Amino acid sequence: MKNSKSAQDSAVEMSELVLPNDVNLLNNLKGGRLMHWIDIAAAITASRHSNHIVATVAIDNLIFKHPVHLGEMVKLMASLESVGNTSMNIKVTVWAENLQTGKVIQTNEAHLVFVALDDDGKPTPVPRLRND
Numbered sequence: 001m002k003n004s005k006s007a008q009d010s011a012v013e014m015s016e017l018v019l020p021n022d023v024n025l026l027n028n029l030k031g032g033r034l035m036h037w038i039d040i041a042a043a044i045t046a047s048r049h050s051n052h053i054v055a056t057v058a059i060d061n062l063i064f065k066h067p068v069h070l071g072e073m074v075k076l077m078a079s080l081e082s083v084g085n086t087s088m089n090i091k092v093t094v095w096a097e098n099l100q101t102g103k104v105i106q107t108n109e110a111h112l113v114f115v116a117l118d119d120d121g122k123p124t125p126v127p128r129l130r131n132d
């Protein structure tokens with residue numbers, strides 16, 4: 001395991017297209033579907049940083065600022081904000097892009113905590129977060 005890594009080393013950009021199965025009766029993206037994508041993007045970041053299987057231990061904050069509509073593209077950017085001994089704090093920012101007009105708006109922001117797990121499912125240390 002490396003002693004330290006930068007936030008850029010594990011940052012993740014993920015894109016999804018909002019399809020009919022992803023929306024509610026108003027044709028807006030379902031909150032639960034977005035939470036799933038946020039969890040996946042953050043989990044990849046945590047795994048990339050720790051090089052371990054990770055578990056979500058907390059979703060501290062999730063703000064829905066604007067609805068996302070059927071047919072729009074969702075872009076999620078996940079990056080490490082800080083690390084503890086075995087835990088990692090990750091921020092996920094979400095944008096919606098209208099593919100017909102090109103208009104992009106930030107729709108969500110979330111903060112999650114993940115823990116790296118060893119082969120026995122016990123918390124295990126993660127690399128320090130280097131500022132560079």
Ligand SMILES: CC(C)(COP(=O)(O)OP(=O)(O)OC[C@H]1O[C@@H](n2cnc3c(N)ncnc32)[C@H](O)[C@@H]1OP(=O)(O)O)[C@@H](O)C(=O)NCCC(=O)NCCS
Pocket residue numbers: 054055056057058083084085086087088113115121122123
């Ligand atoms: C992840 C898990 C194994 C950790 O076990 P635990 O007994 O809480 O372990 P610890 O008390 O040693 O805590 C481990 C780290 O998590 C942090 N942590 C635990 N609960 C937390 C919470 N609610 N919020 C923020 N951090 C938390 C601790 O501060 C510690 O951080 P540090 O090592 O950086 O100091 C256990 O909580 C678990 O299995 N949770 C369920 C996970 C799950 O099913 N997630 C959904 C699917 S992925």
